[in-house]
Amino acid sequence: MFPKFLKMKKKKTDRAEIQEIEDLQPFQNQSLHNDLTRNMETIKSEMGNSHDVIIREFQVAGKIRAAAAFTDGLCDQKTLSDFVMESLMRFQDDAFNMDPDIDAEQAFQIIKEQLLTSGDVKEVSNWKHLFLGMLSGDSVLLFNGCNKAMAVATRGGENRGVTEPSTQTVIRGPKEAFSESIRTNTSLIRRKIRSPKLWLEERIIGDVTLTQVGVMYIKGIANDGIVQEVRNRLGRIKIDGILESGYIEDLIQDGIWTPFPTVFNSERPDVIAAGLLEGRVAVLVDGTPFVLLVPVMFNSFLQAAEDYYQRxxxxxxxxxxxxxxxxxxxxxxxxxxxxxxxxxxxxxxxxxxxxxxxxxxxxxxxxxxxxxxxxxxxxxxxxxxxxxxxxxxxxxxxxxxxxxxxxxxxxxxxxxxxxxxxxxxxxxxxxxxxxxxxxxxxxxxxxxxxxxxxxxxxxxxxxxxxxxxxxxxxxxxxxYLKPFAPFMLKEQKDALFRFPFWAMKTHPLPISEDFMQQGHDQKPNHPPGDKPRHDE
Structure with a gap:
């Protein structure tokens, strides 16, 4: 009798939580209020008057009431003070002084276009994007009489720097590994591949955690069908939270009832960059140093980065x-x-x-x-x-x-x-x-x-x-067993054995759309450790 009571109580709790989430969705899609005081009270009440949520009220040009809302520990307060608050509070402009009846919408555009010196300023029109910006480290600027806000890029806080890999060490090769910051990870990959064809798409997954997930691929090398399939599988994910890339791996993998991994993961930027050059798609998750790579074959798990840095x-x-x-x-x-x-x-x-x-x-x-x-x-x-x-x-x-x-x-x-x-x-x-x-x-x-x-x-x-x-x-x-089953003679150049770089002239056939050769009829003198160029 007692276990049944616990089970029934749990069901009621789950239904209450589901109802609470459903009630929260319409609120998050609502527009902001025109009244600044009401907006500030809504932020405080929705976040439970948390002590790490700071709201700083001030005036722009001595006329317009404004407030900056940010999360302590996620926001770089020095950037907020030097490039946002100081510019707004000391701002004097003829457009404000000559027109005493200037409305909030006009002031909003003047501040956005002429005043803020931050490199990334986004308009926020609903509560969902406002809370997402605050909890991502941005500073949200609200103005009295305006139902829009600005999310200014002031992300900071404590992050683990770039360190040596702990799980995939090499004797010869780069000594850097991904960190828990998705922006740091994307920059490490772009340092390896300086091509405008390296595209990045980002989305938010997780109804509660609102985790930032990025999809990275090289346009023209990656197969468009595989890229679209990655988008579709990520779009079908319905879950409360994503705390590590293992959540994504488990939700997008092909083989469910198999012990073999069908998604590759690595904490080395050079390994992910090499996979992108072969036409694969990388999935980056904020909060973890492990990046996913799809599609993957069995022999990829037996290859190490150092295979390409040695003779x-x-x-x-x-x-x-x-x-x-x-x-x-x-x-x-x-x-x-x-x-x-x-x-x-x-x-x-x-x-x-x-x-x-x-x-x-x-x-x-x-x-x-x-x-x-x-x-x-x-x-x-x-x-x-x-x-x-x-x-x-x-x-x-x-x-x-x-x-x-x-x-x-x-x-x-x-x-x-x-x-x-x-x-x-x-x-x-x-x-x-x-x-x-x-x-x-x-x-x-x-x-x-x-x-x-x-x-x-x-x-x-x-x-x-x-x-x-x-x-x-x-x-x-x-x-999964490609290029052994089905057997592909041309793909044996980097399967069981690795041929010299001058002999590997094409992309992997089932992955890449273009099979253009590199254009080298002669055997080039590549420096030891260089990888073959796939874009020539």
């Missing part, structure tokens, strides 16, 4: 190493369980006898042994991430050594299983994308179950199902 032969070696590490991270525990349980004849006799001697005192079958060790390593990995950085690495390393050694001495697991699980965990860290690494960690348990029940046949069935699943995935209409 192509060494970059190819590292890329092949990642593909091999991916297979090891996915299959090594399963192969050990299958061989030690069903296919001992596949091992040399000496090695088979040695492994059998190690497992003589172990009470569990290999499948249970592997599951226990895998879960223990996952717990240690998560503990190292969640604990304070000063002790997180120490606890994870010491915990792994102590638990592994103690488990072997207690006869719970064999030493070979500790080696297999440890090496699997190390190869998982070689994968550059955390999203793909998490998917491999999840799939490893499923293939482990198949190996423990059916042996090598189970692993073969698991791999077959995995390939079929990957072949069915799409990312904004682009095949």
């Amino acid at each position: 192509f032969d060494f970059g190819n070696f590292l890329r092949i190493l990642r593909f091999v590490s991916l297979l090891i991270a996915l299959l090594l525990p399963s192969l050990y369980v299958a061989v030690s349980t069903y296919h001992q004849e596949m091992l040399p006799t000496t090695l088979m006898l040695h492994l059998a001697a190690q497992r003589e005192g172990v009470p569990f079958p290999p499948i249970i042994e592997a599951f226990m060790m895998e879960i223990a390593f996952e717990v240690l990995r998560e503990a190292g991430v969640r604990m304070p950085s000063a002790v997180g690495n120490t606890i994870s390393i010491v915990g792994a050594l102590v638990i592994g050694q103690a488990a072997v001495e207690a006869g719970i697991v064999s030493p070979a299983m500790v080696i297999v699980v440890s090496f699997t965990a190390i190869t998982n860290f070689v994968i550059p994308s955390i999203s793909l690494a998490i998917a491999i960690r999840l799939l490893r348990f499923g293939i482990l179950i198949l190996a423990g029940t059916l042996g090598m046949y189970g692993i073969a069935v698991g791999l077959l199902l995995l390939v079929l699943h990957l072949s069915s995935l799409r990312s904004f209409g682009v095949p």
Whole structure:
């Protein structure tokens, strides 16, 4: 009875909240009042007389009552004082002095066109845009007798500066990463691509948070159909709040019931700029340093920015190493369980006898042994991430050594299983994308179950199902396994291997609209680390 009461109460609360939001929508679309005092009282009441909302009343040219409303902490008060308040309060103009009957509308235009020195001034006609400007850091100027206001760009406050990437580090390459400010992030991308064809569209998503979301692409390189599809999917989002780009990623991705990511994310401006040059579309979200990139293919998650900054032969070696590490991270525990349980004849006799001697005192079958060790390593990995950085690495390393050694001495697991699980965990860290690494960690348990029940046949069935699943995935209409399935010979120049820059002359075929060659018949002498130009 009590749980039912709680459930019914929650339903009533939800309905009340929905009704409150519906009642708020007409108010937000209403125009401002002509009376300044009434406008100021409305701002104070709607924001609950919050102490960080400041309203400064003053007079323009000693005649027109005005007020500046802004949010403390979001607004740069020095900019407001030097470029707005001082100009308005000390303003003397013949148009005001000679015409004593000048109305508020005329004064509004004179102030906007002749007085304000700020670079960005927008007219505000309803309450929705007024509160959005105030809560974004702008200063809103209201005038008595005028039902319009001005939103002056005075955004400031405390922001995290441009720092080094924490998740996608490189030895050679740019050492800058995105921050939580969307305007800082767009500027970092424009520093990489100084082209007027780099277009930016912005919209507000989230009924409560009113989060600023930007769509960035290069006109003429990005496919118009994909750009429109991004617009449509963003336009269909109905949610109260967007706190991180992961919300957007979950709402616009293609594959819902799949562990594989179909949207790429990065905190490196050079990676996003390279994706834009290939015809992809970037989605930026205010409040997070991770920018989304669509469409994306499977092999993109195994490519690192440093592949293009080193010599192509060494970059190819590292890329092949990642593909091999991916297979090891996915299959090594399963192969050990299958061989030690069903296919001992596949091992040399000496090695088979040695492994059998190690497992003589172990009470569990290999499948249970592997599951226990895998879960223990996952717990240690998560503990190292969640604990304070000063002790997180120490606890994870010491915990792994102590638990592994103690488990072997207690006869719970064999030493070979500790080696297999440890090496699997190390190869998982070689994968550059955390999203793909998490998917491999999840799939490893499923293939482990198949190996423990059916042996090598189970692993073969698991791999077959995995390939079929990957072949069915799409990312904004682009095949997930492209250019392997469907196989495209021309696109192999930057798939499993990376050809020299002078050999990569076209954009990716399924993404870009124009397949114009760069116009180089000769092999150009590109400086090491330069990326091929796509606009020649």
